Amino acid sequence: MSEKTRSYERIPYLIFYQDKSPFKETYAGPLDFGALKSHHLKPAEPKSNNVILFMHPIGGGEYLPMVVALAKAGYPVIYCQSRYSGNDSALIMEKVAIDMGNCIRHAKEQLGYDKVILAAWSGGGSLSLFYQSQAENPTITHTPAGDRVDLTIQDLIPADGVMVLAAHVSRAHTLTEWMDASIMDESDPEQRDPELDLYNPANPNQPPYSEAFLTRYREAQVARNRRITQWVKDKLADFKAKDRPNEEFGFVVHGTMADPRWLDPSVDPNDRQANWCYLGDPQVVNNGPVGLARFCTLRSWLSQWSYDDSNADGVACAGKISVPIMVVGNSADDACTPSHTHRLYNAISHDDREMHEIQGATHYYFGQPEQLQEAVELCASWLQRKGFA
Template identity: 40%
Template structure:
């Protein structure tokens, strides 16, 4: 990959060269030691935990380049590891990324961000054979917008608040009534659109001065109403929890998805209007056999999300399984063993020689 190196670890069953292998990749998280890798290797499969050039570099993410990097991993499995059947594992944020990969490997159709050009390698992505969605978000723009604090009035001030939209204003709830929820969701989308308007305008301003891009920060992105109101999209999740613990503390802290961006990264990954990282458009182009798995105790993916992924898939051979567990399947104790058995059994029903 030239000066944009990829890296990963290939897990295999002891003493065997597997004919079927998984590949798992995320937008920015290191998946080289993915928690399912040893479990799938124990069941006779290869597992390539694969990182693109954007591992740990979310702020500079551009989708088309990430898909080229995933293609290098798929090609390595087929040409170097001797794998006959490749299974895309779309886990967590990687669900929409791997969906986008299969979509574009089948029939490329996306446009490059902000007047860029598609590299030639983008038009030669090798398709995979099976697709598994595990604990997956609907897409990057969708999850960011659902988590955005709708009450922010000034993007440069992390403390700015519109009281009528403040989820921590006791006058608003919880519990939150339907009218407030609807108003809040509309305001979240409006915030996403305002940032997109500014990013497009700022790019034009930069171009006029001969500049290409710039960085900016995004504040307050742990504010999904479902994080504090268990009556919304009810599940087995504990109330007042997000992936960083207490959502109010996390919301006013410096850590969160999309917290640092370039203008082009915003337009490529996070914008509702311009991003090709939205899950459903790509899922509608996937016809390979597909399995959707979602746990019932997840604090960031909710019961309504998995059925949307399932319904969007164009596959005629597809399944939806709801299981017990948290997002990382650390509880109950047997959760990871159980999901590994579930996936292995599903693959072997379709690839008897796996």
């Protein structure tokens, strides 16, 4: 059965953009031009002339259960990829915000939608909040590496509302909470502090972890992130001193899935299973090819992953947004745990906010039709009450 016969039509399309850059950071194509791959899901009987926009820094979610279910329920949906589709090794969050702005402008000016509601899903949560804060009050003119990416001249169009769905607080803070605190030498990741190595069976610190151990571990995670950041800044300064200001450098970050909460469900508790994360066995993921920030570049580290430098901090950005916001968490989420949901909700500075939790739901709702339906109904109710449907 084609998708067109299942109550909506899926239309792939491209959004072309021009963005001058002193060097190429996305694969192939002209230096100053690119294309954003997008999917437009048009219901046979749309509930309104407003559209829900999903965007993740590296995309890949146009067929996720929530995206499809909203379209089947009668809500027009766009899933827009960023210029860094499928590869975040050189990703600059400030440029992804420009991409989101291009998607919103196209939705309004080319597709003719009246209002745009951001579906801030998972890693798209902090991106959407970052975008909206800059669209309402643009302040950023340079990336954390000092490169000129001026959001104040982009004429970013603010969205009309935000649904924060199964989202984490930021790429930088999430990576830091997941980092393997035992790694002592980035050039030799086998050099580990045995008392901080969660996967060392001889480690005297075993689940359930003591508060003292968790405090020590969290401090070591932040310290490791900051050591990498300082190395990155020193490397960039060295290139600049050698009159090579556009030079880049690729590197590997080992050990990025060693959060105590994956081994001890009493840490930031919810209904997730022990010794598991959304990517599988956390010990395997810790050094596997799909771990966060595994393959990275200097500028991208500062923009995406630096604990102190990244501008795309969902908590900081949420407090700067004026439009209605709904926050939804999943009680069995094995990626974005309850503290992230609550931190985002508590950061919202106005009263037009609400928070919900879907019992038993995992991160993606795979194989969970009842929880998926509940999530769609929550969104439908909020959209109707806010005049978006």
